[in-house]
Structures are given as structure tokens and as C-alpha cells.
Amino acid sequence: MPLIKxxxxxxxxxxxxxxxxxxxxxxxYRDLGPRGGVxxxxxxxxxxxxxxxxxxxxxxxxxxxxxxxTNYRGIGASGGTAPVTVDxxxxxxxxxxxxxxxxxxxxxxxxxxxxVAQDITLKAPHLVRKLILTGTGPAGGIGIERxxxxxxxxxxxxxxxxxxxxxxxxxxxxxxxxxxxxxFLNRLKERSAARDKGPIPGAFLRQLKAIKAWGRxxxxxLGRIKIPVLIANGDDDVMVPTVNSTDIARRIPEAELxxxxxxxxxxxxxxxxxxxxxxxxxxxx
Numbered sequence: 001m002p003l004i005k006x007x008x009x010x011x012x013x014x015x016x017x018x019x020x021x022x023x024x025x026x027x028x029y030r031d032l033g034p035r036g037g038v039x040x041x042x043x044x045x046x047x048x049x050x051x052x053x054x055x056x057x058x059x060x061x062x063x064x065x066x067x068x069x070t071n072y073r074g075i076g077a078s079g080g081t082a083p084v085t086v087d088x089x090x091x092x093x094x095x096x097x098x099x100x101x102x103x104x105x106x107x108x109x110x111x112x113x114x115x116v117a118q119d120i121t122l123k124a125p126h127l128v129r130k131l132i133l134t135g136t137g138p139a140g141g142i143g144i145e146r147x148x149x150x151x152x153x154x155x156x157x158x159x160x161x162x163x164x165x166x167x168x169x170x171x172x173x174x175x176x177x178x179x180x181x182x183x184f185l186n187r188l189k190e191r192s193a194a195r196d197k198g199p200i201p202g203a204f205l206r207q208l209k210a211i212k213a214w215g216r217x218x219x220x221x222l223g224r225i226k227i228p229v230l231i232a233n234g235d236d237d238v239m240v241p242t243v244n245s246t247d248i249a250r251r252i253p254e255a256e257l258x259x260x261x262x263x264x265x266x267x268x269x270x271x272x273x274x275x276x277x278x279x280x281x282x283x284x285x
Contacts, residue, residue, distance in 0.1 A: 012058040013191040028077035030069045033062035040106045043113030049076030049196040060276030076196040082203035090119035108132040131229045137244025145215030170266030180270035222251040229255045230282040234263030
């Protein structure tokens with residue numbers, strides 16, 4: 001593979017921690033990949049900090065595209081207090097994108113990040129060129145208000161079995177799923193220095209309030225999203241039921257749906273090589 005000049009850091013595990021002030025609040029982010037073209041902004045899951053982005057996915061994109069990995073307000077090294085609504089998170093993200101000087105971006109939202117990405121696209125359609133929604137669902141989607149009720153027992157199971165709860169939350173309890181979970185969790189440990197701060201319990205709970213509110217919110221008119229959209233999930237998502245991915249695909253005119261077999265909420269991590277290939281093709285990289 002030819003050497004590609006990256007913006008900052010040859011790999012995500014080495015990309016420097018950056019910060020920008022947006023309306024008086026410091027937002028932490030990492031920026032890598034070649035300059036030029038439309039940047040890809042990544043929006044992550046409930047309780048996630050910068051070190052929760054899968055390095056294989058970020059690096060896979062950064063070989064071809066400029067990638068901006070972001071933290072929400074009040075999460076990790078970002079300042080302020082975590083919002084309790086998706087609406088606030090979306091407004092923060094729009095302000096962050098504008099503060100970085102981007103007039104047009106592509107968005108990839110995973111789980112909670114997918115809620116935020118949808119809302120950004122509806123609030124600021126001029127800002128988004130293409131949209132990737134993974135492990136996520138629409139406002140008012142089936143089972144979304146029960147994310148906490150479903151997750152707490154699996155989080156407790158993780159504590160009792162001395163395993164990262166993401167093993168149970170993101171992956172199926174099959175041989176393939178267990179192998180994928182172990183590989184994913186090992187990848188998250190690749191960064192050995194200058195790691196992000198972990199989420200504080202209060203921010204974790206405030207984000208859960210935002211998720212519950214999204215699940216109880218009136219459905220949005222997704223038919224207003226007129227840009228190309230790629231939707232991906234596993235066939236057995238226990239956190240945001242897979243039927244929600246099918247629902248989004250049905251409601252957005254230019255949507256393409258990918259469902260990974262023997263996979264769960266973290267299907268894109270389990271099949272990261274295939275996902276990156278499909279996503280890059282979708283983005284036109």
C-alpha cells in the first residue's frame with residue numbers, strides 16, 4: 001500500500017488529542033487522514049469517549065478520508081455538562097462542525113450517535129452530504145426507551161463475570177460473537193498513551209435520559225432526508241432492536257440497508273473489514 005500523508009497521527013492509536021472552544025465549552029476531538037475533500041465526522045454510543053471508537057474502522061476510513069472523531073459535551077475530556085436530550089447533542093455537533101470550519105460533512109453515527117446524526121441532518125440539511133447510521137433507530141422507535149432496562153442486567157453480568165459489559169451488549173453469545181468481542185475489546189486497548197478520560201457516572205445517566213426521551217419522542221419525518229443513507233446493523237441487536245434499522249431504511253428515500261448475520265448491536269465491529277469496504281464505496285472514497 002502506498003504511503004498516504006495523514007493530517008495528524010499515522011494511526012488512530014497515535015492521533016493527538018485536540019480541543020476546540022465552542023460557545024465557551026471545550027470539545028475534545030481527534031483529526032486524522034488526508035486533507036481535502038469532505039470530512040467524515042464520527043458520533044459515538046452511550047457513555048463512549050474517544051477511545052471507544054474502533055481503531056480498525058477509523059484507520060480504514062482514514063486511509064482515504066479525513067476523519068474527525070468527537071466527544072459529546074460533558075463526556076471524556078470535553079467540558080460542560082452532558083445534555084439530557086438528543087436535540088441538545090445535535091445542536092452541539094452542528095456548532096462544533098461549524099467551529100471547525102466545515103461547510104459540508106459526511107456523518108457516521110453509531111447507536112446514540114445515530115440518533116444525533118439523524119437530528120443533525122434534519123436540522124441542518126445543507127451541512128450533510130451523506131449519512132451512515134449503524135446500530136441505531138428513529139425517534140419513537142421500538143424498544144429504544146427500554147435501552148436502560150435491557151442494559152443494566154447485562155452491565156451487572158459483566159461485573160459479576162469480570163468481563164467488559166460490551167461483550168454482552170454489543171455481541172451475540174455465539175462462538176463467532178465471543179471471538180469478535182474479544183478482538184474488539186483488545187483493539188480498544190491499543191492506545192497506550194494519552195488516553196481520553198472515562199465518562200463520569202452522572203454523564204452516563206444523563207445520556208440515558210436523552211436515550212429514553214428519544215424513544216418516547218414523536219416520530220420524525222425521515223422522508224425529509226433526501227441524501228444517500230447507508231444503514232447497518234446486526235441481525236440480533238438487543239439494545240436497539242434490529243427492526244428499527246429496517247424501519248429507517250423504509251422511511252428514507254435513498255437508503256441502503258446492510259444486516260450482518262450472527263451479529264448484534266456491534267455488528268460493524270464484528271464485520272469491521274466488510275463494513276469499512278462497503279462504507280467507503282458508499283461515500284465514494
